Amino acid sequence: MAFNRPKKKLMEDDEVIVLNNVSKSYQAGVQALSNVNIRIKKGEFVFVVGDSGSGKSTFIKLLLRELVPTTGSIYILDYNLNKIKHRKVPKFRRNIGVVFQDFRLLKDRNVYENVAFAQRIIEVPSAQIRKNVPKVLATVGLAGKYKVKPGRLSGGEQQRVAIARALVNKPSIILADEPTGNLDPKNSMEIMKLLEEINEKGTTVIMVTHNKEIVNAMQKRVITLNKGVIISDVEKGGYNDEI
Amino acid sequence: MKFSTFFYTLWQGVKNIFRNKLFSLASVATISACLFLFGVFYSILANFQHIVKTAEEGVCVVVFFDEDITEERISEIGTMITKRPEVSKINYVSAEDAWNVFKDEYLGEYSDGFTENPLADCANYEIYLNDVSLQNALVTYLESVPGISEVKRSELTALTLSNANKLIGYVSLGIIGILLAVSVFLISNTVTIGIQVRKEEISIMKYIGATDYFVRAPFVIEGILIGLIGSAIPLGLIYFIYNRALNFVRDQFKVLSSLLNFLTVNDVYKMLLPICLGIGVGIGFLGSFSTVRKHLRV
Numbered sequence: 166m167a168f169n170r171p172k173k174k175l176m177e178d179d180e181v182i183v184l185n186n187v188s189k190s191y192q193a194g195v196q197a198l199s200n201v202n203i204r205i206k207k208g209e210f211v212f213v214v215g216d217s218g219s220g221k222s223t224f225i226k227l228l229l230r231e232l233v234p235t236t237g238s239i240y241i242l243d244y245n246l247n248k249i250k251h252r253k254v255p256k257f258r259r260n261i262g263v264v265f266q267d268f269r270l271l272k273d274r275n276v277y278e279n280v281a282f283a284q285r286i287i288e289v290p291s292a293q294i295r296k297n298v299p300k301v302l303a304t305v306g307l308a309g310k311y312k313v314k315p316g317r318l319s320g321g322e323q324q325r326v327a328i329a330r331a332l333v334n335k336p337s338i339i340l341a342d343e344p345t346g347n348l349d350p351k352n353s354m355e356i357m358k359l360l361e362e363i364n365e366k367g368t369t370v371i372m373v374t375h376n377k378e379i380v381n382a383m384q385k386r387v388i389t390l391n392k393g394v395i396i397s398d399v400e401k402g403g404y405n406d407e408i
Numbered sequence: 409m410k411f412s413t414f415f416y417t418l419w420q421g422v423k424n425i426f427r428n429k430l431f432s433l434a435s436v437a438t439i440s441a442c443l444f445l446f447g448v449f450y451s452i453l454a455n456f457q458h459i460v461k462t463a464e465e466g467v468c469v470v471v472f473f474d475e476d477i478t479e480e481r482i483s484e485i486g487t488m489i490t491k492r493p494e495v496s497k498i499n500y501v502s503a504e505d506a507w508n509v510f511k512d513e514y515l516g517e518y519s520d521g522f523t524e525n526p527l528a529d530c531a532n533y534e535i536y537l538n539d540v541s542l543q544n545a546l547v548t549y550l551e552s553v554p555g556i557s558e559v560k561r562s563e564l565t566a567l568t569l570s571n572a573n574k575l576i577g578y579v580s581l582g583i584i585g586i587l588l589a590v591s592v593f594l595i596s597n598t599v600t601i602g603i604q605v606r607k608e609e610i611s612i613m614k615y616i617g618a619t620d621y622f623v624r625a626p627f628v629i630e631g632i633l634i635g636l637i638g639s640a641i642p643l644g645l646i647y648f649i650y651n652r653a654l655n656f657v658r659d660q661f662k663v664l665s666s667l668l669n670f671l672t673v674n675d676v677y678k679m680l681l682p683i684c685l686g687i688g689v690g691i692g693f694l695g696s697f698s699t700v701r702k703h704l705r706v
Contacts, residue, residue, distance in 0.1 A: 229615065252620075259617035269612050273427050286618040288413050330616070 176240045181207050181338060181369050182228070187237035189223050189393075197223035198393045200237070205371065207337070210364045212380050213373045214404060215390035221373045224390065225342050228371070229261065230254050242337055259287050262331025262368075266343035268323040270315040276302065276326050277311040283330045297333055305329045305359060321352030328359060332368075339363060341372040345379060353379060377404040417622065421629025431601070432634060439638025439691065442591035443684050447646040449587065450683070451676050453580040460576060462669045464569050465496070469535045469543060471550055472558040481555045482531065488553065489535055494542035499534040506530045541570035592691060600699050610703045620704050627696045635692025639684045646680070647673055 176183045182205040189198045198220045205211055215221050226232040227239060230246050239246040244257045270279050277298055284294045302308045305325040315323050324344055331339055341360065345353035357379055364370045374380065380387055380403060387402035388395060397405050425432045471489075473482060482500075489498055501509075507527045535550075537543060543566045550559045606627075613623050650673045658665045 255614075255617045255619045255622075257617075258615065263615045269608065269615075271609060271612065283616050285413075285416055286613060286616050286622055288410050290410075291412060334617075 175238070177204075179206050180204055181242055182371075183238075183240040184227075185238045185240075187227065187234045187239060189220075189227060189232060190235050196393055198227075198234075198390075201390075201393075201395055203388060203395070203398070205369060207369055208364070208367050210361070210370045210383070210385040211372070212383070212385055212387045213371060213390065214375055214380060214387060216375065218392070219390040220393040221390060222342075223393075225340060225373060228340060229263065230257060259334055260337050262328075262334065262336035262339045264324070264327050264331050264339065264341040264344045266346035268315070268320075268327045268347075270323060270326055270330075272315055275312050275314050276307060276318070276329075279315065279326055280329045280333050283333050287334055301329045301333045304332065319352070320348050321355060324348060324352070324356050325359065328356070328363075332363065336368065338369045338371065341370065341374075343374055343376075344372065345374065345376055350378070354382075357383060380404040413622070417625035418629055420626035421633065424626050424630040425633060428606070432630075434601075435634045435692075436638045436641070438594045439591070439635060439688055440641040442587065442594060443639050443688060444642035444645060446584065446587045446591065446687070447642050447680055447684060449580075449583050450680055451646060451650055451671075453576060453583070454676055454679070455671050456576050457573070457580070458671050458675075459668050460569055460573050464540045464573070465536060467537065467540050467543075467562060467565050467569065468499075469537070469547060469550065470532050470560040471535065471556050472530065472532050472560070474555055474557045475529055477555050485553060485555055486533060489533060489550070492546060492549065494537050494539065494546050495535055496538045497536045499536070501532050501534060503528050503531045506532070539570075540566040541573075588687070591687070607703055610700070614704070623704060624697065624700045627700045628693060631692035631696025632689050633692070635688035635690070636685070638692070639688025643677075643681060643684050647677065650676065 175185065182203065184201050184203040187198055187201045188196070190196045201220075201224070213221060213224060223232065227234060227246070228241065230249060233247060241257070242260050244253075246257075249257060271282065274282065280298045280301060281294050284297060289297065299308060299311065302311055305328055307322060307325050307329065310318065310322065315326065318326065324347075328339075328344075339360065344360070345356055348356060353376065360370055360372065361383070384401045384403070386400050387397070387405065389397040389405040389407075391407070396407065399405075471485075473485075486498060486500060489495055503525055507525045507530075510527060535546070537546065543561060543563070547559050547561055550556055610623055654670060654673070657670070
């Protein structure tokens with residue numbers, strides 16, 4: 166993987182994500198992000214907040230290498246996302262566990278199969294999958310519901326399954342896109358507690374949200390986007406009321 | 409790729425068929441319907457072509473020789489004719505053979521009055537062609553061969569059969585082409601709808617870090633299996649119906665079946681079986697392969 170390793174001066178050893186002057190514009194002429202500079206260290210918990218149209222979705226797509234920046238460069242772990250080849254993208258993505266607002270679980274498969282699915286994809290041997298999946302389901306508090314289909318779970322439980330799926334491959338980074346967007350306040354706080362526990366074990370967590378209460382309660386680093394521009398980046402910050 | 413991954417994707421392909429029962433059923437039904445029509449038309453056209461071909465095989469050109477020709481020269485001419493590309497076989501009829509056939513057919517007991525062979529100069533070659541449309545070329549050649557006094561042919565029969573053969577060829581191509589185009593259109597639409605339903609699954613797989621192979625393989629296996637089932641059903645149906653139809657024609661229209669020589673179901677299936685299986689599997693493979701491809705750029 167050394168061929169993709171960014172030069173040291175562009176990325177420090179303790180950094181896992183670096184965005185240098187990243188801009189992204191779409192064909193229709195819409196400028197989604199303008200000169201974004203972000204450096205995220207290993208083990209950080211970062212909120213990315215902003216209204217609709219602020220560029221949050223584009224930010225996530227860039228981190229997942231679903232999009233490439235129009236200008237600027239993105240480095241994640243050992244990968245230069247501007248230069249990574251299409252066939253290397255799957256291997257890169259295995260370093261990032263993604264959690265979506267709408268859970269995106271496979272409805273025709275039970276809890277165990279949904280989590281095991283992520284392990285199958287990275288070709289983990291079956292015997293190892295049988296050990297790993299119950300362990301991760303216990304971590305998210307769903308050990309007793311491994312046979313249940315997602316449709317019979319509450320929203321909070323479904324999101325736990327999605328987190329288990331994101332965690333099972335032991336990613337360096339968890340990218341959560343509005344993970345509490347479909348949940349009530351009680352379930353939201355439980356999910357946040359779970360994400361915090363994951364973060365405390367060393368996984369970098371980046372969470373995109375516009376849930377003011379959660380951001381204010383957690384007192385973590387907060388990056389605020391407005392119309393594609395970073396308007397604030399505060400350590401142990403709260404929700405920016407300017408947006 | 410690990411063995412376990414290969415078998416996992418294979419098993420997922422099989423399971424996908426049952427996970428999406430309605431879609432699988434619709435796809436199998438579409439492929440079956442298209443290939444059934446294709447098979448029926450193919451069987452009819454293959455029989456037509458066979459009947460025309462059989463009739464063509466009976467058309468021959470007859471050459472007669474100069475009065476003073478030697479047996480050696482007749483033999484030489486025979487060798488020359490056999491070497492011609494348009495000739496399938498030749499049959500030498502000696503003067504004695506010609507007289508014997510004539511006697512048997514027309515004279516019977518009245519032939520006893522003949523002491524000499526009145527057809528002494530009627531030794532000839534019956535020349536059968538590979539393709540009756542080449543008759544003119546052969547006749548031109550034969551007329552230029554020294555030792556041949558007369559060339560007899562049936563131009564009208566040859567022309568009619570040649571035209572019929574061409575017409576059947578064009579009609580076959582046209583109908584089969586249209587049916588194939590309709591099949592591909594219907595099947596690719598069905599596959600597209602099926603993939604739309606599972607776009608979500610593909611995107612989840614891609615976000616988790618699935619390789620293109622891992623995403624594509626179960627869909628392609630599913631497509632191939634659907635194609636295989638979709639072609640096996642009409643093949644089974646046509647086999648059954650063809651035999652029944654053939655027996656019906658033989659029993660009910662005895663005059664027709666004595667005049668026309670129909671192909672057996674095994675003769676038809678020598679071509680129809682690989683074509684149908686090839687089309688079914690090919691469409692299943694290409695349809696799923698190309699449709700999934702569109703969704704891999706996530």
